[in-house]
Amino acid sequence: MTVIPVIDLMQGQVVRGVGGHRSAYRPIVSRLCAGSEPVAVARALCAHCAASQLYVADLDALQGQAWQTDALRALLSALPDVELWLDGGFAEAADVLRLRAALGPSAERVVPVFGSESLASVEALTECFGSASPGEAILSLDRRGARRLDPAGCWDAVAQWPRRVIVMTLERVGSAAGPDLEVLSSLQAQAPLTQFIGAGGIRDQADLDRAREAGATAWLVASALHDGRLSRLPG
Known part of the structure; x- marks a missing residue:
């Protein structure tokens, strides 16, 4: 089981995600580092997990604003x-x-995650994961509760799913x-090679x-790391 640390970026800071209610997010308070500056938080998380992958949610962009390119460049450089x-x-x-x-x-190290909440159309889904797609992209199947x-x-377009699919349960975040x-098990039954x-x-x-036994290959984690509920993970 691979733990992939997560940072949620909002207005140039790392914030704590709770239940997917983005308007209520506040700057992160962590046992791993001081402050909410993205590079410091990302370094602490990656060191703690011996991680070679970092999941970044640009919450400004997810809410219709511009990408936080300065913060993203700084992360790629650091x-x-x-x-x-x-x-x-x-x-x-x-x-x-x-x-x-x-x-x-440095953008060659950016793996795009196409969230089902953001993709505009079935045609966009096909384009993102077809032969002309921008690298080996990842699909995120997003939901809140039963919705x-x-x-x-995207959820029903099983034939269009790429090799890697994130199962994002927003109400359980934080x-x-x-x-x-x-839900993970039901999706595995539909696409056993994914x-x-x-x-x-x-x-x-x-x-x-439990997640590993259920068949997950990795899990995105933030709060349990910041709160000290997961000890330093081996590389």
Whole structure:
């Protein structure tokens, strides 16, 4: 089981995600580092997890504002051996190409995450994960409770899913409610060759063990790391 640390960026700071209610997010308070400056927080998380991947949610972009390109450039420069999995509210493949052009050469280490809440259409879904897609992109199947956040119909387009799919349970983000393994298992039954990555709800090592036994290949984690509920992880 791979733990992929997460930072949520809002107005140039790392904030604490709680339940997906982004208007209520506040600057992170962490046992791993002081302050909420993105590079400091990212370095502390990656060192704690011996991580070679960092998930970044650009909450400004997800709420219809401009990408936080300065913060993203700083992260890429400070973490030369880390791959950034970036959810930047991408509505179509062309959005990723525009962002990569703005970020410069280091953008080759940006892996785009296309969230079902952001993709504009079925046509955009096909383009993002077709032969002309911008690199080996990741799909995030987003939901809050029983409601799928999915205007493009991603959840039902199993044939269009890429090799890696994130199962994003927004109401469990920062909630310490435990991982939702039932949905993960149902998706695995539909696409047994897909690598599923969970998000939300991890409280401790026991939860990670349960997630691994349920078939998750990795899990996105933030709060349990910042709160000290997951000890330093081996490389």
